[in-house]
Amino acid sequence: MASLNVYSVLVVLFLTCGEVMATKENDQIIKENNCETKMGLPCVLEAFTSIFKTRGISKKCCSELVVLGKFCHSALVKRTLENPLFKDLNPATIIAKSIPTWNNCLALIDSPSPSA
Numbered sequence: 001m002a003s004l005n006v007y008s009v010l011v012v013l014f015l016t017c018g019e020v021m022a023t024k025e026n027d028q029i030i031k032e033n034n035c036e037t038k039m040g041l042p043c044v045l046e047a048f049t050s051i052f053k054t055r056g057i058s059k060k061c062c063s064e065l066v067v068l069g070k071f072c073h074s075a076l077v078k079r080t081l082e083n084p085l086f087k088d089l090n091p092a093t094i095i096a097k098s099i100p101t102w103n104n105c106l107a108l109i110d111s112p113s114p115s116a
Contacts, residue, residue: 021052026075026082039064051077051098052089062105073102 024041030036039047043061050057057065065073081091 006048015052026079029071030079033072033075035068036075038072047101048080050101054097057101057105059108060109062108065102065105066109070102073098077099 039061043058043064046055046057046061048063049055068076074095077095078091080086081089081094086094
């Protein structure tokens, strides 16, 4: 339970403080594509833990992530890494972890549902 609260705080900080710290390129992508409004907070948390803690992500949240789009996904991950709270993380490792999350979600959403 405490870890969920920590992740909630991190996501809120990511959403509120990130704009000041974002590079112009990431900020422009995020603003032009309304990236911050396309996913609900529960799915943002799930995607966040999928990338930063290597956990699974539900089909529902994968759907929201795919609707978010790859450009938004990448820009938000990069902007998160610009936050001083994450200065000890290796950006290349986190970006590398974000790619399978995206690819797995894309495959999950594109795959046909099994027949009942």
